[in-house]
Amino acid sequence: MIKFKNVSKFYGPIKALDNINFEIEAGEMVFIVGPSGAGKSTLMKLLYREERNTHGQILINNIDVSSLSEDKIPYLRRRMGIIFQDFKLLPNKSIFDNIAYGLRGLGVSEFEIQKRVAGALNLVGLLERADAFPNELSGGEQQRVGIARAIVQGPPLVIADEPTGNLDPKTSIEIFNLLKSVSLRGTTVIVSTHNHKIVKEFKERVLVLEDGKLVNDTLLSSVSNPYA
Amino acid sequence: MRSIRIIWRILKETYQSIKFSGMSNFMVISILTVTLALFGGVLQFNSSIKQIYQNLDNQLEFSIYLIEGAETKAIAQKISQIEAVKKVDIIPKDIAWRTFRDKFGFSEDSSNPLPDTLHVNVKRAQDLKPVIEQIKNYSGIEQISYAPQLFQGLRRVRSILFSFGLFITLILAISTITIISNTIQLIVKSRSLEIKILRLVGVDDWYIRGPFITHGIFYGLVSSLIAIIPLVIFQNFVWNSFQASFKTIMPLTFSFDSGNELGLIFVIMFLTGIIVCGTSSYMVTNRYIKV
Numbered sequence: 001m002i003k004f005k006n007v008s009k010f011y012g013p014i015k016a017l018d019n020i021n022f023e024i025e026a027g028e029m030v031f032i033v034g035p036s037g038a039g040k041s042t043l044m045k046l047l048y049r050e051e052r053n054t055h056g057q058i059l060i061n062n063i064d065v066s067s068l069s070e071d072k073i074p075y076l077r078r079r080m081g082i083i084f085q086d087f088k089l090l091p092n093k094s095i096f097d098n099i100a101y102g103l104r105g106l107g108v109s110e111f112e113i114q115k116r117v118a119g120a121l122n123l124v125g126l127l128e129r130a131d132a133f134p135n136e137l138s139g140g141e142q143q144r145v146g147i148a149r150a151i152v153q154g155p156p157l158v159i160a161d162e163p164t165g166n167l168d169p170k171t172s173i174e175i176f177n178l179l180k181s182v183s184l185r186g187t188t189v190i191v192s193t194h195n196h197k198i199v200k201e202f203k204e205r206v207l208v209l210e211d212g213k214l215v216n217d218t219l220l221s222s223v224s225n226p227y228a
Numbered sequence: 229m230r231s232i233r234i235i236w237r238i239l240k241e242t243y244q245s246i247k248f249s250g251m252s253n254f255m256v257i258s259i260l261t262v263t264l265a266l267f268g269g270v271l272q273f274n275s276s277i278k279q280i281y282q283n284l285d286n287q288l289e290f291s292i293y294l295i296e297g298a299e300t301k302a303i304a305q306k307i308s309q310i311e312a313v314k315k316v317d318i319i320p321k322d323i324a325w326r327t328f329r330d331k332f333g334f335s336e337d338s339s340n341p342l343p344d345t346l347h348v349n350v351k352r353a354q355d356l357k358p359v360i361e362q363i364k365n366y367s368g369i370e371q372i373s374y375a376p377q378l379f380q381g382l383r384r385v386r387s388i389l390f391s392f393g394l395f396i397t398l399i400l401a402i403s404t405i406t407i408i409s410n411t412i413q414l415i416v417k418s419r420s421l422e423i424k425i426l427r428l429v430g431v432d433d434w435y436i437r438g439p440f441i442t443h444g445i446f447y448g449l450v451s452s453l454i455a456i457i458p459l460v461i462f463q464n465f466v467w468n469s470f471q472a473s474f475k476t477i478m479p480l481t482f483s484f485d486s487g488n489e490l491g492l493i494f495v496i497m498f499l500t501g502i503i504v505c506g507t508s509s510y511m512v513t514n515r516y517i518k519v
C-alpha cells in the first residue's frame with residue numbers, strides 16, 4: 001500500500017531523511033521509533049504532503065504522492081486520518097462539533113454526520129461525552145477524540161505522529177491499544193513515538209529512524225525487537 | 229445538494245467570522261463608506277457638471293443687447309434673413325424690465341436700466357458660433373451673450389476638482405484596502421487551527437478561503453449601500469433645487485433629464501466596493517493559507 005523508494009528530504013541544507021526504503025502492506029500496524037530530531041515527523045508529513053520529498057518516490061496505492069499537483073492533495077487527504085501529539089482540538093467547540101467540523105467542510109449532510117460521529121465516538125468509548133468541551137476531558141480522552149476524528153470517514157490509512165507524547169505511560173498504552181484495534185479492522189496504521197520502551201510491549205513491526213536514516217526494520221531484521 | 233449545503237455552510241462561517249470581528253467591523257465599514265461616498269460624490273459631481281455644459285453646448289439660443297436708441301426692428305429683420313437663423317424675438321426693454329422687476333421684486337418707479345434685447349434661435353447647435361461671428365460687427369449691438377461663453381470657467385473647475393477628488397479617493401482607497409486586509413488577516417491568523425484541520429481533512433480550498441472572501445465582500449456590500457444615502461440626499465435637495473433656480477435665472481432652453489446618472493453611479497460604487505474588498509481578502513487568503 002505504501003512504498004518509500006530512495007526517499008530523501010532536505011530542509012535547505014539540513015538533511016532530515018536520508019535515502020529511506022520500506023514498504024507497508026494494507027492493514028499493517030507499524031511503529032516508527034527514534035529519538036527527537038530523527039525525522040519521524042518529516043516522514044509522516046511527506047505522506048500527507050505537508051512537505052514534499054526532495055529525492056525518491058513515495059507511492060500510496062501506486063500513486064506517486066510527491067508528484068501530486070496541489071489541487072489533488074485534498075483527495076489524498078480524504079483517504080487518510082491524521083492524529084497529532086497536541087490533539088489539535090478546537091477549544092470552543094464540543095467534542096461532537098470537533099469531529100463534525102471537517103465533515104461539514106466536506107459537504108456531508110447533517111443526518112450522515114450524526115450517524116458517523118456517533119459511530120466514531122462509540123468506537124473510542126466517548127459517546128456519552130459528545131456534548132463536553134475539550135478542556136473538560138483528560139489528555140487521554142482528548143486523544144481519543146483525536147482518533148475518533150481521524151477515523152470518522154473510515155480512511156484506509158491512519159497516521160499518528162507521537163500521539164502519546166503528552167500522555168503518561170499507562171494512558172499511552174491505552175492509546176496504542178486503541179490504534180491497534182483500529183488496525184485490526186483493516187486500516188493501515190502508522191504511529192511514531194520516541195518511547196521505545198512502550199513499543200516493546202507490542203509485537204508489531206518497528207521501523208527505527210536515527211539521524212534521518214532507517215537503521216532497523218524488524219520485518220527484515222532477524223531481531224524481532226531491536227530494543228529487546 | 230452537496231454544493232447547496234457547502235454554500236450554506238460557507239455563509240454560516242462568514243457570519244461567525246463577522247461576529248468574531250466585533251468592533252473592527254464598524255471601523256472598516258465607516259472608512260469604506262466614506263471612501264465609496266467620496267468616490268460616488270466625485271462621479272456625481274462630474275456627471276452633473278457634464279450635464280450642465282452638454283446643455284450649454286446644445287443651446288440654440290443667444291441674446292443680443294442693443295445700444296440705446298438702436299434700430300431694433302431693422303436689426304431683427306436683418307438677422308432673421310440669415311440662412312441658419314430660425315427665428316428672432318424682440319424683447320422690448322419695457323417688457324424685459326417688467327418681467328425682471330416682477331421676478332426680483334424691484335419697486336415700480338426704479339428707472340429701467342435694460343436695453344432692448346433680441347432672442348435669436350438658430351436651426352442647429354453648430355450654427356450658433358458662426359452666426360454670432362457674423363452678427364457681432366453689425367452696428368447697434370452692445371453685447372452678445374450666449375451660454376457656453378458664460379461657463380468657460382466651469383470646464384477648468386470641473387477638471388481640477390475631478391482630478392483632486394479622484395486623488396483623495398485613491399489615497400483613502402489605499403488605506404481602506406490596508407485596513408480590510410489587516411482585519412481579514414487577523415481573522416485568518418486567529419483561525420489557523422480551524423484552517424489546518426480543514427486542510428488536513430481534505431476540504432476543498434475554496435471552502436476554506438470562501439468565508440474570508442465573503443467576509444470582505446460583505447464589507448463592500450454594506451458600505452456601498454450606506455454610501456449611496458448621502459448621494460441620494462444631495463441629488464434630491466441640492467441638485468434638484470439648483471436646477472430649479474438655474475431655470476428661473478437663465479432665459480435659456482435648459483433640459484436636465486434625470487439630473488445625472490445616479491443609478492449608474494451606484495452600480496459603479498457597488499461593483500467597485502465588492503470587487504476591491506473581495507480581491508483584497510482573496511489576496512490575504514492567498515498569502516496566509518497554504519495547501
Ligand SMILES: Nc1ncnc2c1ncn2[C@@H]1O[C@H](COP(=O)(O)OP(=O)(O)O)[C@@H](O)[C@H]1O
Nearest residue numbers: 011014015016035036037038039040041042043
Ligand atoms: N520546517 C523545518 N525546517 C527546517 N528544518 C526542519 C524542519 N522541520 C524539521 N526540521 C529538521 O529536520 C530534522 C528532523 O525533524 P523531525 O522530522 O521533526 O524529527 P522528529 O519528528 O523525529 O523529532 C531535525 O533536524 C529538524 O530540526
Ligand SMILES: [Mg+2]
Nearest residue numbers: 040041042162
Ligand atoms: Mg516530531
